[in-house]
Amino acid sequence: MKYLFLARAVTLLALFIAVPNSLAAKWKAQHVVLIGMDGWGAYSVEKADIPNIKNLMENGAYTLKKRSALPSSSAINWASMFMGAGPELHGYTEWGSKTPEIPSRELNQHGIFPTIFQVLRDAAPKAEIGCMYEWDGIKYLVDTLALSYYQQAPDYNKYPTALCDMAINYLKEKRPVLTLVAFDNPDHVGHAAGHDTPEYYAKLKELDGFIGQIIQATKDAGIFDDTIFILTSDHGGINKGHGGKTLNEMETPFIICGKNIQKGLNFSESMMQYDVASTIAYIFGLKQPQVWIGRPMKQVFK
Template sequence: MKKLIIAASLLLGGFFAQAQVKGAKHVILIGMDGFGAYCFPKVDNPHMKQMMKEGAWTLQARSVLPSSSAVNWASMVMGAGPEVHGYTEWNSKQPELPSRELDRYGLFPSIYTLLREQKPKAEIGVIYSWDGIGYLFPKAAINKELACHDNDSLATAAAVEYIKTKKPDFLFVHLDEPDGVGHNIGHNIQPYFDQVHKNDVLLGKMLQAVKDAGMWDDTIILLTADHGGIKTGHGGKTMEEMQIPWIIRGPGIQQNKEIKSSVVTYDTAATIAWIFGLKTPQVWTGRPVKEAFK
């Protein structure tokens, strides 16, 4: 009987080490800074809307508070809110509160750490426009890191090249717009909508790269944001500042499915971990958005 139990345990262990979602070999997370969900009815963004038709989506996902940058980018990949990971300011470079738990790299456990520990051979990349992202992940766990210093076109070109040459298991691409336009000119006005259209063009280039790399049928692509905004600020408690798009498409994902359940930005990390079949730490509060899946 003991041998049977041990054999069953080994079998289950092997099962859970595999991807949870059949056919999913790669995940690409694309984050657009300051991208409020409120703008969707007003903008020309065909690639984003095509993703919605091909996948599952909600325009009522919420940021954590405060609804500002580093707090939410950290929450997105760390599976928990600022109360536990400790990053509390828009430009946090280290936790202002002690992280409730630390990983082997001395940071709060993130999706990068889980992947590196549980899938040691994984190809992992982070390509980002805002330099503040560089403080929010363990660089020793990453194969490819590139800071593009507020240049979204450069970040997109680098992502396209990386996708084609390395076919990463997990890639996070951060674009700094439309946040810059939102702060310098304003949210919910035509220049902001025009910038979202430009973001959509860049998104289209990354989607095409996935196709060109022969990865389209086994790649899950998730598009989201850190926060929205009103006037030229962010960090407040209005729905325009807090509601963000959350769009996912790829193998195992329902098509043209509006997600009705609650989605908070820390659920992004939990969903990616679930896709890869990773064990998540107790300190995470995020939950996988299973409603999106078939």
């Protein structure tokens, strides 16, 4: 017990050093873990064997009707998730956009549209902020210069547990303020075997196990009680593709659970992809850039 107390004391001391006490006092939680699963359609949740995810839903707040920006493809929607605005403003318009096809309406000091990572960095210059991902395209959208750490996992086909292992080690070692873990599945399975197939649901079950391990890592790190978990996706899919205007392609889950979050709330208010960044900004008491159009989902908080 004394070792657990000592670990928590060290955690609090490290956070105090990294983040001014006056700022941290305004936060809904001292840690946010954002987990994204590429190609995870909301249509799948009811049928999937995903006990860890469903436990977050039961003990937190959620909607299965968050809509992607159009087209319902990857880069445009990861960008919208991180940048608090749609493609008309951030300028990333295609599946694999690495730079904006439309000039961004505004650029930050790093020459990229303002992201949640940089907004937090501006407010807390010494905060630990990290990003781990499988799809190479993520690094073009997060503003890596705003991060303390970022790393792509090795080939999933050879090392399927690598990203989960990286996230576990990072959470235990650094106890970050904001962490992004971006899984590239179930998108690959959706393209190969199809959405709403046995293979697709098997992949969701596997990822659910990874999510359980990531949650456990926050417990091992002594930060679980002061953490908010957000679980969401860039887009869904239909048959073996996505990018269109069907609800199976556009509707994705948004699940939020943890400190100061309502329990068992299936909220009915509309939510868009860019509202994710605004909700994280609200957790940390940040003023969002004027160019953002996202709205925080204030109803999910106690």
